[in-house]
Amino acid sequence: MQVIIVNKIHVEVEWKDIKNIHLTVYPPDARVHISAPLAMSADSVRLYVITKLEWINKRIEMVRNQARQSEREYVSGENHYYKGIRYRLNVIYRNTPPAVELKGTRNINIYVREGSSSEKRGEVLREWYRAELKEALQPIVAKWEEILQVQAKHWEVKQMKTLWGSCNTRSRHIIFNLELIKKPTQCIEYIVAHEMTHLVERLHNSKFTAILDHHIPNWRQLKDELNEFIV
Ligand SMILES: [Zn+2]
Numbered sequence: 001m002q003v004i005i006v007n008k009i010h011v012e013v014e015w016k017d018i019k020n021i022h023l024t025v026y027p028p029d030a031r032v033h034i035s036a037p038l039a040m041s042a043d044s045v046r047l048y049v050i051t052k053l054e055w056i057n058k059r060i061e062m063v064r065n066q067a068r069q070s071e072r073e074y075v076s077g078e079n080h081y082y083k084g085i086r087y088r089l090n091v092i093y094r095n096t097p098p099a100v101e102l103k104g105t106r107n108i109n110i111y112v113r114e115g116s117s118s119e120k121r122g123e124v125l126r127e128w129y130r131a132e133l134k135e136a137l138q139p140i141v142a143k144w145e146e147i148l149q150v151q152a153k154h155w156e157v158k159q160m161k162t163l164w165g166s167c168n169t170r171s172r173h174i175i176f177n178l179e180l181i182k183k184p185t186q187c188i189e190y191i192v193a194h195e196m197t198h199l200v201e202r203l204h205n206s207k208f209t210a211i212l213d214h215h216i217p218n219w220r221q222l223k224d225e226l227n228e229f230i231v
Contacts (some may be wrong), residue, residue, distance in 0.1 A: 084184030
């Protein structure tokens with residue numbers, strides 16, 4: 001392993017018996033790693049890094065953001081998103097079962113017992129998010145069943161790392177990512193429409209995009225919006 005420095009970025013380079021150069025930015029510390037073919041010179045690797053600088057910087061920023069987000073402690077003053085809007089979290093201690101509520105247009109109040117851990121507070125908020133997303137999804141799924149004349153056999157909400165939704169076309173089983181509740185409603189609806197369109201067309205082909213184009217002309221914009229921020 002060798003380290004080369006380009007524009008103050010430390011890049012680990014590892015030469016291996018492989019065909020193509022491979023670049024990765026690893027979470028949580030945004031470590032930049034390259035696997036290079038044995039025949040490739042250090043100078044060529046450096047040139048490659050230079051051409052990829054913009055991508056690398058974006059990726060580093062994303063990975064660091066993600067790390068910051070997951071370091072949440074669920075204390076008063078933290079920002080948390082709900083349906084695309086940023087709210088301030090207020091932790092209120094009281095001796096009743098845990099609860100969460102929106103207060104006004106800017107605050108999410110979370111009620112927990114004195115001495116509750118940050119894990120517990122995170123769990124309370126997550127369960128509230130889950131219930132809220134399920135409630136939001138219900139009418140949207142029904143609406144798209146009507147529009148597309150299809151029926152999902154079963155749908156559920158799960159925490160997923162890389163996908164906003166998934167659809168098993170054989171079992172007609174759809175999974176929605178819990179993180180969707182942090183996104184604007186139009187984005188949630190786009191994912192519902194997308195996954196349910198798979199019940200008509202399994203592949204992302206021209207038939208698939210034609211269906212989306214017809215019903216949600218701005219779906220590409222919503223897709224970009226979803227991928228822009230990881231909150
Ligand atoms: Zn898809």
